[in-house]
Each structure stands twice: as structure tokens, then as C-alpha cells.
Amino acid sequence: MGVRDLHELPKLRDGLSYLYLEHCIVDRKYQAVEAIDKEGRTLIPAAALAVLLLGPGTSITHAAVKTLAENGCSILWTGEGAVHLYAQGQGETRKAYHLLKQAELVSHPEKRLQVVLRMYEYRFKEKLASDLTIEQIRGHEGVRVRKAYAKASRTYGVPWSGRKYDRSDWNAADPINRALSTANAALNGVCHAAIVSGGYSPGLGFVHTGKQLSFVYDIADLYKTNLTVPIAFYVTSLETEHLEKEVRRTCRSAFRKAKILKRVLTDVEQLLDLSQSVLEQGSAADSDSGRPEPLWTPSGDLIEGDLPW
Helix, strand or coil: CCCCCHHHCCEEECCEEEEEECCCEEEEECCEEEEEECCEEEEECHHHCCEEEECCCCEECHHHHHHHHHCCCEEEEECHHHCCEEEEECCCCCCCHHHHHHHHHHHCHHHHHHHHHHHHHHHHCCCCCCCCCHHHHHHHHHHHHHHHHHHHHHHHCCCCCCCCCECCEHHHCCHHHHHHHHHHHHHHHHHHHHHHHCCCCCCCCCCCCCCCCHHHHHHHCCCCCCCHHHHHHHHHHCCCCCHHHHHHHHHHHHHHHHCHHHHHHHHHHHHCCCCHHHHHCCHHHHHCCCCCCCEECCCCCEECCCCCC
16 A cells, blocks of 8 residues: 555645555545555545545445545546556546636747747756747757767666667667656656646647647656656666566656656646636635636626526
């Protein structure tokens, strides 16, 4: 099971607690839920959780899902260590203001460009010249990534001839390319879980577009050169027979140490330049799930009050 002492639960971000469980049964117990495994039973206060991540070997009853939903706790079905996100169950929240703001930014060319520039500045750790085109920035990004590969190759003594892989034939790639693909998939999974938990759409990307995981790819790219690239080269240098398994294990440890789950939502807020008022907007909808939200009008004004019928 993921955690025994619920007083030690980590924070997904300020005020948002999560719990990861694996190899257990989750059932309803009074007005809470209970995790049952071979070591015993652990009572989980549903009202104190925002996200429950279910790893391999877990079963959850209908009553437990109902209890968690009534207490506003989202449920995510994940891979081992919460590395992959397979499915999600919506929690009690009825507000959609994070998603609406994301949609506004991605639909407005000038606003979208500003977000894209902030994403590249995050990677470069410096302010970009205002006269650079997107094509020039992408060129600089390509150079930066190639330098990261070359540095990791020298550091860990792993030969590197470029990023080459065939999606239709996994084993055709050399060990370092398989390690990179495995590490990047793990990072995508963690970012996906955090994005969904924050009420954002994984499909509304800014740099990437056209896929249901476009925003996941945008965010994961922020961390690759500092996380998955060195991890992949390090594990490959060990010449282990279980390369992919060891990469996933090392990624889980590194992600926890880097507090990626906590960092993702904070970074998203900064990249989208969300004000405190936007972050807090819709709190009334969460406190009263049946409360009608303001109505939209073509002028952009919102009409307060009940629906006309």
C-alpha cells in the first residue's frame, strides 16, 4: 500500500492532498473508505483527499467510488508508482474556470504565442530576444537538447548517435533510445496525472497540437533535459538486462525527489499567467454543486442569477 500514516500525506500542491495505493481492495467504511491488504486495514478520510491514485493490483467497490465522488475526491487509475495514467474519474468539483482560461489562451493567436514564449524561456532559463521568430527559437531549442544528449553521453560513457526509434518495432532501437522512450513515457504519465488533477485539459496544447495529450507533451518537455535524459543515460551505462524496468524504477525515485507532481501545477499557473482571482474563481460552485454559474452573453458579460426556467 502507498502510505500507512495518513498524517504524512504529501501535497500535490498547497491544499490538495493525494494518496497512492497498490495491491489492495478499497471499500466503503462508514462515511470514509478503507484500504484492505495482507497487512491489515487502513481507514482513509475521504473528505481530506482531493485525488486517489490507484496503482496495479487494486480493486475498488461501487460504494467506495460513490463515497469518494460525494466528498470531491477524483480517482485516477495509474501504473506502478503513478508513472502512467490510464483513466480518470471526475470528482465532485463543478467549476471549469481553469479549463476555460486555458481554452481562451490557446484560441487567441497572440495570447497563445505569449504562453509559447514563456514555455521556451522556462527551458532556456533566460529572457528571449523580442525579435526572434518561433522558427529561430525552435532552432535554439534543438541545439540545447542536442547539447544535453552530448553532455549525458560524455558523463556516463554511453555512445550517442542521435534520437532514432521505430514506433512499430520497439526492439529495433539501441538501448539508449529505448531508455529515453521509457523515461519520457513515465514523465508524460506523471504530468498527465497532475494536469487532470488541476482541472486542465490534456488536449489543449500550445506548442504541440492536434492530440489528446498535446498539453501533456508541452509540460513534460520542460523537465526532460534535467530529468529523463540523464536518467536514461545513467541506467543504460549500468548495462542491466532489465533496462526498461530499471529506467521506470529510477524515474519513480527521481520524480519523487524532484517533487514533480507539486511542481507541475505551479509551473502551469505561471506559464498561463493565471491571476489569483482566476485560480479562486468558481469556489462557490464547489461548495454548492447545484448552484447555477453565470450565463455567457455575446458582449462577454456574465449574467448572474438563476436560469430562466
